[in-house]
Amino acid sequence: MTVRGRIVGLGLASLVSLAAMIGVMAYGLSLADHYVKRVDAMHRRFEVMAELDGRTNAYGRQIASVLLLGRATMPGVQAARIDMERTFARLTRATRDELAALGGTPALEAEMVELEDVRRMIGLYHAIDASAARALAAARDGDVAQATELYGRDVAFRLANELQPLIDSALTDERNEVAAELANVEREQSVVVTIAAVLAVVALAVLSLLGLLLYRAVRRSDARLEAEIGVRTAELTEANARLRAIDVKRTQFLADVSHELRTPLTVLRGEADVAVRGTATTADLSASLERIRGQSAELSHLLDDLIAFARTDAESQQHLPADVKLEDVVAAAATEAEVLAEPREVSISTEFGDDSAVIDADFRRLRQALMIGLDNAVKHAPPGSRITISTTRSGDRVSVAIADQGDGIADEDRTNVFERFYRGKGEGALMNQGLGIGLAIARDIVERHGGTIGLDNRSDGPGAVLTISLPLAEGRR
Numbered sequence: 001m002t003v004r005g006r007i008v009g010l011g012l013a014s015l016v017s018l019a020a021m022i023g024v025m026a027y028g029l030s031l032a033d034h035y036v037k038r039v040d041a042m043h044r045r046f047e048v049m050a051e052l053d054g055r056t057n058a059y060g061r062q063i064a065s066v067l068l069l070g071r072a073t074m075p076g077v078q079a080a081r082i083d084m085e086r087t088f089a090r091l092t093r094a095t096r097d098e099l100a101a102l103g104g105t106p107a108l109e110a111e112m113v114e115l116e117d118v119r120r121m122i123g124l125y126h127a128i129d130a131s132a133a134r135a136l137a138a139a140r141d142g143d144v145a146q147a148t149e150l151y152g153r154d155v156a157f158r159l160a161n162e163l164q165p166l167i168d169s170a171l172t173d174e175r176n177e178v179a180a181e182l183a184n185v186e187r188e189q190s191v192v193v194t195i196a197a198v199l200a201v202v203a204l205a206v207l208s209l210l211g212l213l214l215y216r217a218v219r220r221s222d223a224r225l226e227a228e229i230g231v232r233t234a235e236l237t238e239a240n241a242r243l244r245a246i247d248v249k250r251t252q253f254l255a256d257v258s259h260e261l262r263t264p265l266t267v268l269r270g271e272a273d274v275a276v277r278g279t280a281t282t283a284d285l286s287a288s289l290e291r292i293r294g295q296s297a298e299l300s301h302l303l304d305d306l307i308a309f310a311r312t313d314a315e316s317q318q319h320l321p322a323d324v325k326l327e328d329v330v331a332a333a334a335t336e337a338e339v340l341a342e343p344r345e346v347s348i349s350t351e352f353g354d355d356s357a358v359i360d361a362d363f364r365r366l367r368q369a370l371m372i373g374l375d376n377a378v379k380h381a382p383p384g385s386r387i388t389i390s391t392t393r394s395g396d397r398v399s400v401a402i403a404d405q406g407d408g409i410a411d412e413d414r415t416n417v418f419e420r421f422y423r424g425k426g427e428g429a430l431m432n433q434g435l436g437i438g439l440a441i442a443r444d445i446v447e448r449h450g451g452t453i454g455l456d457n458r459s460d461g462p463g464a465v466l467t468i469s470l471p472l473a474e475g476r477r
Helices: 003-069 071-101 108-140 144-277 282-313 326-344 363-380 438-448
Strands: 322-325 347-353 358-361 386-394 397-403 452-457 464-471
Touching (some): 003 144, 326 347, 326 363, 326 386, 326 397, 358 363, 358 464, 363 397, 438 452
Antiparallel strands (some): 386 397, 397 464
């Protein structure tokens, strides 16, 4: 994983950890709010039940007071009745609120039973109150015995043995529910705290691991960067060395050009001096003109080399490929090369073995490359020898070989012959003119055609062989 990937992973892990912690906190808050609502609803219902317990006792005492003390205490009975009705209404509302707070929980079914118990209490109270009303009516009519009997049997007894047990049971159940909810709160709180702690430990471990991996990646990246800097420094050093070498070659090139131009110009000036003195014979003038002609020819060759060198460096040099037959290009080059070979008494023969192969090439440029190879072969071929230019085909490529019968190429020259301005060790002894750029030009032309070029000694005898390999045209392979 890259440094960027580890940084992204660390950021994502941090976000996931933060989201998990926020989720746990939100869950805890939601849970706390839920339990607060439930406990609050239970507590309100418990308060109303406790109030109902007191109201029931007060109601019984008020009925007994009227029966014992007479109608003077009747307003207390009316107030007790109103208080009982209001308390039952509040109890019903509190029970419904508790049902709403427990909505969707398993405790809802038990709370429905509590609501039914409230209805039973209300019904029982109404029955007791009806009996109390009859007892009060009998007392008002003077039937004390009947009033006492009704109060003892249908009011006091039922209040103490039917309604009060329901209230006590409801109070006990409500206490137990509150205690159970508080236990649930503690249990859920413990679970939330445990989850938060586990998440914190896991997040810390993951972030620590990612941080360690990131640290190691940065260290490795630093090491790679240092290595890359070392490589680039070495490349720059090598490039500087090449530039210095090119500068040396350029200086040598300018010195060679100066030397090559100085000799023919000196001869031309000397021969011109002979002609202008006016004392030379016709034979002397003819000889001078002949030497002027020869030096002019050498200057022309030098100029051609310089022009060819400039053209190979020009970015705007045209390359116009088309489908051509290889043997046509080779034949054209061989015909032109015979003009070069004739003064040195060297013959040129062609051998075609490419089965009329068609290549995608610039006819004029490829012929120029072949001419450079043939000119090089003519310069190194001894008089009376033969230069053979042959073609072969292998798979989707064709080859052109130019072989001479000279001394071959020296070992120290093999790796440098295609460098510009390089002249072999034996060029001076052979009196060969030139700037050492012909083979460099030929290599540039061949590579533009997607081919390769090489120069080596012949394996079947003395001499050197220049080999050019080119791809066949598309659709002709």
